[in-house]
Amino acid sequence: MPSRNGTEAAAVNERMYLVRVLEDRLQALCLDGLAGDLHFSKGQEAIPVGVCSMLRPSDYVVTHHRTIAHAIAKGVPLKPLVAEILGKATGINGGAAGEMHMSYPATRFMFSFQLVGTCVPVAAGLAWAVQYHLRTDDIVVVFHGDAATANGQWHEGVNLAAVNKCPLLLVCENNHLAGNVGPEHYQPVPHVADRAAGYGVSASTVDGNDIAAVQAAAAHAIAHVRERREPYLLECETTRLGRHKQGMGDLRTKEDIERLALRDPLRRVSLAPERRRELEAEIDQALEAALKAPPPEMPTRLDSPLRQKGD
Amino acid sequence: MQLLTTPKSRTPFYRNHLLRDAISQAIYDAMASDDSVHMFGEGASVKAHYDAPQIERDFGSRVHTLPISEDGNTNFCVGASLVGVKPIVDVISSDFMYRAMDSIANTAAKLGALREQQSTIVIRAEFLTGGPTTGQHPEALFAAIPGLRVAVPSTPRDAYGLMRTALETPGVSLIFEDRMIDDEGPWAETDLRLGEPVPFGVIRCRQQAMHGHVAILTYGIMRQRVERILKSQPWVQDPHDENNLRADLYDLRSIYPIEWKGINLALRRAARLLIVEPDIVYGGVGAEIAAQAHDMRPGVQVKRLGAPRAVIPASPELHRHLLPSDEEVISAITKWD
Secondary structure, X not given: OOOHHHHHHHHXXXXXXXXXXXXXXXXXXXXXXXXXXXXXXXXXXXXXXXXXXXXXXXXXXXXXXXXXXHHHHOOOOHHHHHHHHOOOOOOXXXXXXXXXXXXXXXXXXXXXOOOOOOHHHHHHHHHHHHHHHHOOOOOEEEEEEOHHHHOHHHHHHHHHHHHOOOXXXXXXXXXXXXXXXXXXXXXXXXXXXXXXXHHOOEEEEEEOOOHXXXXXHHHHHHHHXXXXXXXXXXXXXXXXXXXXXXOOOOOOOHHHHHHHHOOOHHHHOOOOHHHHHHHHHHHHHHHHHHHHOOOOOOOOOOOOOOOOOOO | OOOOOOOOOOOOOOOOHHHHHXXXXXXXXXXXXXXXXXXXXXXXXXXXXXXXXXHHHHHHXXXXXXXXXXXXXXXXXXXXXXXXXXXXXXXXXXXXXXXXXXXXXXXXXXXXXXXXXXXXXXXXXXXXXXXXXXXXXXXXXXXXOOOEEEEOOOOHHHHHHHHHHHHHOOEEEEEEEEOOOOOOOOOOOOOOOOOOOOOOOOOEEEEOOOOXXXXXXXXXXXXXXXXXXXXXXXXXXXXXXXXXXXEEEEEOOEEEOOOHHHHHHHHHHOOEEEEEEEEEOOOXXXXXXXXXXXXHOOOOEEEEEEEOOOOOOOOHHHHOOOOOOHHHXXXXXXXXX
């Protein structure tokens, strides 16, 4: 029987593997024209999986446009998640949200925001409400990229969280990319963590591809936010091994990617072949069910985006 | 019903005192019955202090001053609404709505359609007194965005009732107030029977002539002006007057949703439709109404009056050229080809 720590390590490893295989399978569907231009987290899986493994189930997560890993890390069930990604009626949001606007409040996966930066002030407001309206000691985690820190919404959001003492953990997935361009175009300071000082927010930087290091840093950051009821910025250095999104070019060379892949967090993951097959079978079943599922019906909810003329 | 929210001071910079008080009263009543209603905005606590001291006194802990970051503030309030807070986001001026355009159009308006549980969010702003970026009318833009309701009340009763409805109805409601509606003058709406919610998407007939020949559809400050103009015309009062053009007057109250059924009924009485907007005519609400009126009643004659597509000059002397004059309104009512 494995130790408690051993069980937990196995769980995060399995989750990272699940994300990787699911995204690989979805990528194949994209190439076949069966899925849209999805955004994958290949190479970045250790951050959402590691951070969420240190949260309570009652803590909240808000995220950006690269959502699949975050949803799995926050416990969204696989079958309806995959159905949502493929735009089916059986999806967690009935196929209306797609990969970039998903939410599943049952596991406190609260919302995803396609527009870069928006997730930060929204998460700050959610954290405000948790603290001052619900009055619980839960916290809110918002995932964002390094490119978001060039956007006004990131700055307005961090400012609002700091001024109002909101229990908000900002987790920066720093892949050193804004779409296809590097930080020389959008970041005038060496580290994203340097930006936090302007708001009196504590910050630290960690190797985001080392799951154990992410878990340790997240534990420290979560405790800071939960106990002091104030924001904290955890910058996780990472590597995006795939394109910004499917269907878009990538300026990096094969050699660039190979060099980054030396830091692939999945290289450190060892799973029994039997367990791998079980996880793969689970994914294949979810994909098969989603592909067979019916498309959504025309939404009838008031002011739905597809509302017909004549009201 | 007596107003509980008596302001501490009046300023000459706005004229819509009763309308402002009615909105404060609606918020006060909503806060009294629902502790998830919170006010947020730039200088919100100062506004409550001067405009609605009773809110400050009884519900001060639910009035939250936010920085001058309109877009972030609106996103922040959307976040708070995810766990049941009903925010009233005060963006202050209609021009600042452009600063908050992204958070209103891309965040608030879209959330309701994508989540099982719709949030209740109210966003309010005032039309100021005029200048390039102080007094613009963006309401038609918002009326065109799916996921938003838009109201421009022209009477204290409607302002009260629409605010109450907005706070009791899941979804995102925008409520615009016009500072220059003169509700203390001789033509003011003084009926202060508050307490009744007013639904969105119901037009109100302000005046019905014995024989309706022209239906006038208007909203906001132009409702008041057209009403004043009509009341000054002898043929409106005298059914035996030679001028056989008689005008029915309707206040849209909300520009999304719009009560098409009510407009259809109005067009059964009158084959001529005059739309008077307080906004720029080009691409405005009147264009949509004109198109739908043609669909409902082919052959209907339609005219539109409103502001030119011009930058608002700072000089108050020039402001009177922006909205239709009394002569233009009378001419539009009486002269048809």
